[in-house]
Amino acid sequence: MSKSAIKPEGNNHNIIAFGTKIDGNITIDLDIRIEGEINGNIYGSGKVIVGKTGFINGDTSCQNIDIMGRIEGNVTASDTISLKETAIVNGNLNTSVISIEPNAQFVGNCQTAPR
Numbered sequence: 001m002s003k004s005a006i007k008p009e010g011n012n013h014n015i016i017a018f019g020t021k022i023d024g025n026i027t028i029d030l031d032i033r034i035e036g037e038i039n040g041n042i043y044g045s046g047k048v049i050v051g052k053t054g055f056i057n058g059d060t061s062c063q064n065i066d067i068m069g070r071i072e073g074n075v076t077a078s079d080t081i082s083l084k085e086t087a088i089v090n091g092n093l094n095t096s097v098i099s100i101e102p103n104a105q106f107v108g109n110c111q112t113a114p115r
Contacts, residue, residue: 018053025058034069052086059091
């Protein structure tokens with residue numbers, strides 16, 4: 001059986017733990033939670049969660065993203081961008097649906113378009 005025929009079972013996702021630093025781009029088909037630091041772009045087809053200790057220095061493109069940490073770069077989500085109260089984003093947002101909680105910090109432009 002080829003590797004491409006093997007499908008993961010269950011609710012699989014990846015975690016970049018606090019204290020982990022990655023320099024380079026990430027391409028991912030599954031959900032990912034970031035509590036560490038990424039210096040590079042993220043290209044995903046699932047959900048990205050940036051935890052309170054998470055930091056992305058680069059652009060992010062995905063289906064959905066929940067931001068509780070910090071992003072220095074542009075964010076594009078085909079579905080929803082959600083900035084939680086601890087979020088700090090310096091960059092432009094492009095999405096269908098945007099949610100910004102009180103106390104979230106956002107510097108940039110936001111563009112929304114229907115799904």
